[in-house]
Amino acid sequence: MEFDTVTVSRLITAMTLTFHIIFATLGVGVPLFISLAEFIGIKKKDKHYELLAKRWARGFIITVAIGVVTGTAIALQLSLVWPNFMQLAGNVIALPLFMEVFAFFFEAIFLGIYLYTWDRFKGKYTHWLISLPVVIGAAMSAVFITTVNSFMNSPAGFTMENGKFAAVNPIEAMLNPSAPTRIAHVLGGSYLTVAAILAAIAAIALLRKKGAEDYHKKALKLTVASMLIFSVLTAVAGDFSAKYLAKHQTEKLAAAEWLFETEENADLLLFGWLNEENEVVGAIRIPGALSFLAHGDFMSEVTGLEATPEDERPPLWIHYMFDLMVTIGMFLIGISFLYAILSRFKRWNAHSKFMLWMLALSGPLAMLAVEFGWIFAELGRQPWILRGYMTVDEAATSSPYIIHMFFMFLALYLVLGTLFVITLRKLFKDNPVELELEKHYLELNKGDEK
């Protein structure tokens, strides 16, 4: 059978990344919430928060394990699947890759210490302090790796001489034009997603009415408040990203919004689809909103796809990804805002069935938004692997065995994913909150019953 090594190379990378970012997102966000919970627990002398931190940490280990191994896979696959790309870009972008590993190293060391020293220090804050390097390490690895990806979108920090990079400036390459907004969007989005997922866990527990209500409500309060903050920050960073695209990477925004011709006062398209003739059908048009989104001015000119040569345009279906990501983002802002208002007033019930259901939904939705956002970002720069310099066709491996590797990794991720779910379920089913509260926090349980 004939097959195309480039397509398989793309598929294998897409598959690994899609799988990895689930755990990477959790890996960036969860430490923050463990640390927050432990801090509040010490500060308020509230054992519920201490238990929250402990239980989150327990689930986190399993997540980290898969995050680490799939992260290792990505690190190696970069060279295995895209050898030509790494040979070229390695000269410019090795620094952040390298620093990412340092951050990861740092995090790994302190995570090991944190997990095994719950009762080893006298001062309560000593153990909490150890969580900080974990939080920082996790955030820094996200920062560094995002600069690498940003470099692929907006290469900077070198000049080209006879097909070779010259006058390389590693710092400038790292702090390339799109890096700041993307870092903010990735970090905010990760924290938001994890807040939503932890909130969903608490909401589901409350829906199932198995007890330990106080515990779950405290979890909800902490996570939904964070959801509100981070959803707004992520949206702002997203807006800046869109403005960046409008200026420097016009084809991505134009494809996302199906703007074929350059226009002033361009409309924003919500949903809809393309018919056979590539005409937009069934979309909701918000007049001038795209101009406003792009340049902060309703009358401004937005560059359309026509400005980009036909063979350098990204696929048009990224519009759906963009729409879904933004819609979910808006939903998350809305639901956390509603919860904040409801819980402000005593006579309203923030824990109604409806609210709990919405919060339970927001977790998986947020993770989907992360996936959609990345698919949009990555496919939006097709056909380039290094925008303006190298296409994916030129970068991929030529090894015919790539197809076998694809199925090998597919099997691996299926197994890991399945076992991840089974193990987590077992971990928490065999040791539910109610039981743990009863066993180790007797004094609290009595308080609950009062």
Place this chain on the structure above:
Amino acid sequence: MSYEIIGITVLWLFLYGYVIVASIDFGAGFFAYYAKVTKRDHIINQIISRYLSPVWEVTNVFLVFFFVGIVGFFPSTAYYYGSALLVPASFAIVLIAIRGSFYAFENYGSKQSNVYMFLYGATGLLIPASLSVAMTISEGGFITEENGVVSLKYWELFTSPLAWSIVALAIAAILFISASFLTYYASRANDEAALNLVRKWALFWATPTIIMALTTMIALSQRNQRHFDNMLELWWMFGLSMGFFLIAMGLLYIGRNYGMAFIAIMLQFFFAFFGYGMAQYPYLLDPYIHIETGVTNESMAIALIVAFIGGLLLLVPSLILLMKLFLFNADYAKGKK
């Protein structure tokens, strides 16, 4: 010193670090399974899991560190090794993934499972086998480059005495290093029963390690004369290595100072490993990647070295803290904390 020498030296140090920590880890996985099969798991598994739990993640980073570092310093390694090693390295990734995540599944998730234990033990021996292919092909003659397509000569590789010697050496060395480390750890924990068991293993695995080292030398002399001759010129390094091996064996045999014995073993491998690496100079891949032409541009090299230093300033104290808390803390090793 020039950038490329600093670069390769630091990278080689990290690879050496990986060899030591990974050996302990891989060997421990194998011994844990072996003890279970021979119904002696109650004696040593406690020791093994107390050591491994806080550090298994760190082990992995050493490898990624080396890998990312070498591609950063010598981007052409990505092209040649990346193209040629697609299959063996992908196998290694899968094995590492199985190993790492199953460790977490078993230790933190479900109850002890024989399947996980078996996979944990088996992958520990298969990973070095698949990674050591990189060592073998660096000697040259195993890859071809035609029309810009780099490929690995599998037949040549699978019929090569050198390849099999290196694999066998890697496995024997892993079991030897691991058993002697566990001996030390058991002695810290004052665990007599475990100590006796692992000490026996350490003494046993010393012999195949040395035999395989000699076999590898012979195979290398047939494969790459230049490398072999360079090694002969560095005879004193291998002499030192042998000396430390004898010291370690002596200490293990008379049964005291296990800490010193392990340090001697670390030095034994340090000299052998660096002697082997230095003799390969000036090639990273004979004859495709010459160390001087393969190095990255000057500004990136400086940036990487600065990052190295900054990173080490952060890492070394953290690693010391980790070791203090878990490795050299007798109470922890005994299981009191």
